[in-house]
Amino acid sequence: MRVTINRMNIRAIAGELHTIRDLVRWGMSQFNKAGLCFAHGMPDAMDEAVYLCLATLHLPPDLSDEYFDCRLTHDEKRAVLENYKIRLNRRKPAAYITREAWFAGLNFYVDERVLIPRSPIAELIQQQFSPWIDHDDVRRVLDLCTGSGCIAVACAYAFEQAGIVASDMSTDALDVAAINRSNHGLEDRLQLIESDLFENIPRQKFDIIVSNPPYVSEQEMAALDKEFSFEPDSGLVAGKAGMDIVVPMLQQAGDYLSDHGILVVEVGYSMPALVQLLPEVPFTWLEFAHGGEGVFLLTAEQLRASKQMFEAL
Numbered sequence: 001m002r003v004t005i006n007r008m009n010i011r012a013i014a015g016e017l018h019t020i021r022d023l024v025r026w027g028m029s030q031f032n033k034a035g036l037c038f039a040h041g042m043p044d045a046m047d048e049a050v051y052l053c054l055a056t057l058h059l060p061p062d063l064s065d066e067y068f069d070c071r072l073t074h075d076e077k078r079a080v081l082e083n084y085k086i087r088l089n090r091r092k093p094a095a096y097i098t099r100e101a102w103f104a105g106l107n108f109y110v111d112e113r114v115l116i117p118r119s120p121i122a123e124l125i126q127q128q129f130s131p132w133i134d135h136d137d138v139r140r141v142l143d144l145c146t147g148s149g150c151i152a153v154a155c156a157y158a159f160e161q162a163g164i165v166a167s168d169m170s171t172d173a174l175d176v177a178a179i180n181r182s183n184h185g186l187e188d189r190l191q192l193i194e195s196d197l198f199e200n201i202p203r204q205k206f207d208i209i210v211s212n213p214p215y216v217s218e219q220e221m222a223a224l225d226k227e228f229s230f231e232p233d234s235g236l237v238a239g240k241a242g243m244d245i246v247v248p249m250l251q252q253a254g255d256y257l258s259d260h261g262i263l264v265v266e267v268g269y270s271m272p273a274l275v276q277l278l279p280e281v282p283f284t285w286l287e288f289a290h291g292g293e294g295v296f297l298l299t300a301e302q303l304r305a306s307k308q309m310f311e312a313l
Contacts, residue, residue, distance in 0.1 A: 014074060020070060027080075028045045040227060056079050092230055143155065143165070145211050151210055178192060213246060214238040254303035262298070263299075264286075281306045284296060284298070
């Protein structure tokens with residue numbers, strides 16, 4: 001259902017709502033009524049209304065419940081309603097409105113040059129990829145298709161002893177990643193490289209190669225909700241079957257891994273297509289306590305043993 005907010009009814013609505021709780025309840029109702037898509041970091045209308053309200057008011061996302069009954073000034077209410085208006089009228093994802101996103105407990109700058117961080121890989125990073133690799137054995141990490149740099153930055157926090165390399169073929173994405181590298185003070189530990197997969201990556205051995213690459217098929221892209229149209233197509237679409245990035249990655253990754261190294265890649269709902277394409281490859285499909293699927297892990301040994309199958313594609 002189409003919900004429209006304009007300048008006139010913002011004034012009227014602001015006169016009827018008084019507290020943070022009022023605004024959150026109203027926003028949640030309107031988001032549900034409009035049938036918005038919540039696939040960009042927020043699970044439902046309530047969480048998105050809370051986030052957008054608090055971010056607009058420059059309040060922390062974990063604000064104590066006692067503050068939700070605080071009365072707001074007229075200007076504060078109008079500011080929140082203006083952002084609700086953008087979310088409702090344009091269906092623009094909240095992270096692009098606030099220019100921030102949270103990933104692995106860390107804050108990141110985002111805009112329409114990059115995808116909004118939302119990968120379940122965050123959970124793996126916070127667990128330091130245990131039990132798949134020993135924390136003390138990690139000296140180099142490579143993040144392919146880095147986008148905003150969120151995975152690379154989070155890995156830098158998880159493995160303080162490690163050097164991190166992050167690559168992307170999009171110079172726009174690397175510009176955003178550079179902002180996040182600077183915001184987190186990682187200029188000396190995080191190297192950004194413009195590269196089409198491994199093309200410009202120095203020949204060295206990494207202990208972890210991790211990637212959330214484009215994996216959406218052309219048909220699936222056409223059916224996605226309007227919210228996804230704000231994100232760069234190059235960060236989502238990977239050819240007719242969604243395999244145009246993953247397959248070359250599998251073909252080359254083994255040459256860049258240490259003997260105890262691991263490759264971790266998200267392919268989302270393209271998982272069945274990958275399994276059908278490579279039924280004999282021993283993918284480990286990881287499970288997540290906080291939701292998410294379609295992330296596989298292969299060891300260096302498994303990659304090298306499967307190399308002929310990859311090259312036959």
